[in-house]
Structures are given as structure tokens and as C-alpha cells.
Amino acid sequence: MRKPPKSWMPSPRKTTSSTLPETLKQEVSTKANMLIETVLKARYIQPPPQKPQFNYVVDVYGKWYHSAFYFCATYHVPYPEAEVSHFEVKFARMRYAGSRLFDLAFMRYTGQWIEPYSAMTVDECLAAVRDDPFFTL
Numbered sequence: 711m712r713k714p715p716k717s718w719m720p721s722p723r724k725t726t727s728s729t730l731p732e733t734l735k736q737e738v739s740t741k742a743n744m745l746i747e748t749v750l751k752a753r754y755i756q757p758p759p760q761k762p763q764f765n766y767v768v769d770v771y772g773k774w775y776h777s778a779f780y781f782c783a784t785y786h787v788p789y790p791e792a793e794v795s796h797f798e799v800k801f802a803r804m805r806y807a808g809s810r811l812f813d814l815a816f817m818r819y820t821g822q823w824i825e826p827y828s829a830m831t832v833d834e835c836l837a838a839v840r841d842d843p844f845f846t847l
Contacts, residue, residue: 730777730806738779738804738812738832742772745836746781754783754847762788767847768796777806781839783847802845804835816844 750770758766769784781802787795804812807829814835815825827838839845 731810734806734810734832735774739772739774741832741836742779742781742804745840746770746772749840750781758786758788764788765797770847779804779812781845799847801847802839804832814838 754767754770756766765785765787767783768786770782771784772779772781774780780800783799783801785797785799787797799817801817803815803817803823805815807813811829811831812835813825814827814830815823818824824844826844827835830838
């Protein structure tokens with residue numbers, strides 16, 4: 711008797727069983743927006759070049775999606791024949807891991823999230839986003 715062919719099965723997504731407390735969400739938003747306004751915008755947003763040859767950063771911001779906080783950048787496309795004039799890039803993700811701790815990841819050029827840090831506090835995550843070369847634009 712012939713065996714049926716093997717097939718790939720989708721793996722379940724990683725999910726946390728604990729919900730994100732609203733107070734922690736507010737704390738992360740406040741501290742992350744302060745980091746964005748004081749450090750990241752000053753570091754990455756420059757005046758537009760005279761003759762731009764490449765895309766350049768025009769805004770840095772953060773946003774929540776489910777139980778993860780994303781650091782994002784908006785790039786301007788300087789070419790008149792381009793299909794879009796702006797696009798968004800997520801460059802860092804703080805995903806809630808429970809017990810007021812977060813897993814910190816960066817977006818690799820392949821489009822995959824790489825998670826070098828896990829179970830970090832809010833302040834440790836923000837310090838890594840500020841100082842670690844993984845999170846540069």
C-alpha cells in the first residue's frame with residue numbers, strides 16, 4: 711500500500727498568554743516617544759539633500775500593534791517617476807513577553823525579525839534601541 715506524501719504544516723504563531731496592562735502600555739508609549747523626540751529624530755532626520763540620489767528619512771515615530779510596540783521610520787523617495795513618494799519601515803519591535811518584560815527584535819534586510827534580546831525591561835529595551843548598532847537606520 712502506498713503512503714500519502716508528506717506535506718508541510720503551518721506552525722502556530724508565538725503568542726503570549728498574558729495581556730498587556732494599560733498602565734504599562736502608557737509607560738512604554740511615553741518613554742519611547744521621549745526617546746524618539748530627543749534622540750532618534752535628531753540622529754536620523756537631516757535636511758533634504760540638494761540633489762538627492764537615495765531615499766532619506768523624513769520622520770521617526772512609534773506605534774502599537776496588538777501587544778507589540780514598533781519603532782518606524784518614514785522615507786521620502788526623491789524620484790518623480792517613482793510609484794510612491796513615501797514609504798514606512800519598521801526597524802525595531804518590543805513584543806510583550808509577560809511580567810512587565812519585553813522581547814526586543816530588529817528587522818533584517820531579508821524582511822525577517824531577528825530577536826537578539828529577550829525578557830528585558832522597558833528601560834533596557836529603550837537603551838538598546840538608542841545605543842545598539844542593530845537598531846540603526
